[in-house]
Amino acid sequence: MSRTKTKDDSSNKGITQLQKDFIDNAKTKKLEETIVKLNETIDKLIKQLENKESEILSLQKESNQNNQITNFAAPLADEELISNAQLDRLKHAAMNRELSLEEVKKFDLLVKNKRLAQGETTTIFADYKSLPPGIQKPELIRIASKKVVEDNSGE
Numbered sequence: 001m002s003r004t005k006t007k008d009d010s011s012n013k014g015i016t017q018l019q020k021d022f023i024d025n026a027k028t029k030k031l032e033e034t035i036v037k038l039n040e041t042i043d044k045l046i047k048q049l050e051n052k053e054s055e056i057l058s059l060q061k062e063s064n065q066n067n068q069i070t071n072f073a074a075p076l077a078d079e080e081l082i083s084n085a086q087l088d089r090l091k092h093a094a095m096n097r098e099l100s101l102e103e104v105k106k107f108d109l110l111v112k113n114k115r116l117a118q119g120e121t122t123t124i125f126a127d128y129k130s131l132p133p134g135i136q137k138p139e140l141i142r143i144a145s146k147k148v149v150e151d152n153s154g155e
Contacts, residue, residue, distance in 0.1 A: 083114035 090107050
């Protein structure tokens with residue numbers, strides 16, 4: 001009887017081993033399929049990345065070409081060219097001697113014309129529509145009082 005029991009035990013061990021092998025083979029097969037799918041996904045992502053990199057390079061080249069085109073200076077208006085030339089002459093004259101009243105008036109007029117040609121305002125404080133932030137009323141009164149005193153002392 002002990003012999004049959006041993007045979008049954010060995011056949012049970014064989015079946016158990018076959019089941020383990022079958023499960024291991026199934027797991028291995030699933031792992032292999034997963035690895036194949038992962039490799040396919042990785043290959044697809046690498047191709048997409050290469051396409052994106054080449055697209056980025058072409059866009060950068062196009063952007064650089066557009067920047068070069070827009071970096072060209074717009075032609076100056078005649079008024080601005082004349083103002084620049086005359087202002088240069090006055091600058092050289094001012095380096096060598098004091099400008100006459102007539103030349104100072106020309107300078108003022110040329111600067112205003114140049115600013116107008118550039119689409120800018122001709123007044124220095126045109127950007128101030130209100131008082132600068134942080135100035136308190138007492139300080140304004142002090143400044144105004146000082147200005148009145150200075151104006152009266154010059155008379």
